[in-house]
Amino acid sequence: MKQKWVLYMGIALVLIVGGSLLAAKGTDAVSQAENRKQGVLDAESKTILYDKKPGTIYQINAGLGDSVQKGDLLFRIKLEEGSEEEVFAPEDGLVNRIAVKLGEEIMPGMPAAVVQKNEYFTDLFVQEGQIHKLKMNQSVKVRFPYLDQPIEVDGIVTSIAAAPQFASMRMTREKGQADVSMFAVRLSVPSKAGLLPGMTAEVDFNEIAD
Known part of the structure; x- marks a missing residue:
């Protein structure tokens, strides 16, 4: 019984330490989800x-x-x-x-x-702590992850504006109960075979240099 208890404690300790390291590096599941911004392709x-x-x-x-x-x-x-x-x-x-x-x-x-x-675009909502990674006319990789054969294109930042409707959005992680300002970012996306308005577009902020 004592050996099982020691084994369980060891497993729990490994999981806790591993999870802490992932979170510190920003590679835990929650951080990854926050860094992947999705929008809808439109025209x-x-x-x-x-x-x-x-x-x-x-x-x-x-x-x-x-x-x-x-x-x-x-x-x-x-x-x-x-x-x-x-x-x-x-x-x-x-x-x-x-x-x-x-x-x-x-x-x-x-x-x-x-x-x-023929010109497509997608709108993303970006937190204040991440908006510094983007600037006007910047090229950003845009993926369409839910296609049978995912497509990647170069999108261009065409506008960055405050999103008032998100000004009172509350985050429960890292920010506690503090209000988080959000920004609406529009990316121009080239029309390409296989892309249609209504598809999900995704940008991974982990791939954008600070």
């Missing part, structure tokens, strides 16, 4: 508002999901006096909504389509 969209004379849609040159370039012809509109107006793509991107139909009347101010830009 800006441009709504095309018709800004010409009233008319009737008589030609649609783009469909849902089509890739378009800035200046591509999207629609032709027949005006009442017999002349025509044309609507062009304002950005490179994908058509993710067609808001008009053939033969439909269109008036100034009405939405005609929505084009999703």
Whole structure:
């Protein structure tokens, strides 16, 4: 019985010492989780508002999901006096909504389509104690860990701003019950085959030099 008690005490001591060393080095599970910031990949969209004379849609040159370039012809509109107006793509991107139909009347101010830009971004929320690792236009490795074949790209820091909604967030570890200020960081992410808006993007702050 005494030997078992000594064995259990030895195991417990090893676990305590090992856990303390990991925590001191910042490699314990909690520290690792805090250093891996995750956000959702998103893309800006441009709504095309018709800004010409009233008319009737008589030609649609783009469909849902089509890739378009800035200046591509999207629609032709027949005006009442017999002349025509044309609507062009304002950005490179994908058509993710067609808001008009053939033969439909269109008036100034009405939405005609929505084009999703080819430029992606993700927003991360970073604690005050870590924000010093980031600066404007800095290149940061961004991973997409939940794909069958994880993808890694170089993201660029495009904005850093205080996040007021997190100003009263309370942390129970290390900070006690002190309020922790948070910062919203936006990373520009290149569009790449296999990436889609809605995917989880991750940045490991352990890999960013102080």
